[in-house]
Amino acid sequence: MSNTTLIIVIVVAIAIVAAIAVVGYRMAQQKRTARLREQYGPEYDRALDQTESQREAESELRDRSKRHEKLELRSLDSSERENFERRWSDIQGQFVDDPSTAVRNADLLVVEVMSARGYPAEDFDQRANDLSVRYPEGTQRYREARRVAQANADGSGDAEDLRQAVTSYRSLVLALLADDEDRTRHNRTEHDNNQMTERETQA
Secondary structure: OOHHHHHHHHHHHHHHHHHHHHHHHHHHHHHHHHHHHHHHOHHHHHHHHHOOOHHHHHHHHHHHHHHHHHOOOOOOOHHHHHHHHHHHHHHHHHHHHOHHHHHHHHHHHHHHHHHHHOOOOOOHHHHHHHHHOOOHHHHHHHHHHHHHHHHHHOOOOOHHHHHHHHHHHHHHHHHHHOOHHHHHHHHHHHHHHHHHHHHHHHO
């Protein structure tokens, strides 16, 4: 084999190895993207809207997961859970006569339950980001409920928006009160619970 032939073979081999590496990298990247989309759902799309590139968005979501892993979360004991459930029932009943106050109290109760579970009660955006790691769908609704609560505080609350906000807060409260081993069951019944809340708040 001549030197020229040998050089050609080496160059071709290097090109093949490089192509395989590129394909492997892209496949790994696609898998990471798919996992993040599956985990974060609507929060993935929101991160894309909030950042300048897909790479930056995915990096931000991975940072959320890393932060979440460091949180010292705890399950609530039965008395704590019963207390929060009772307080939520009071808020839900309050909605019939005073929707504005009910929404305000629901927003405050979410923060209390989060704190009891071990989530840092920092600013709203950080709370929502922390929640999104485990409750992406609930977090999306939490953001919308918070928007309604703020509008309500400014005196521009709409009755239907207030009802939807209470429904969203209820979904998140139930998720936070559920133990880790109960979360799968909770997710299966969440839709039915939300429908029930809509009927109750319309009563």
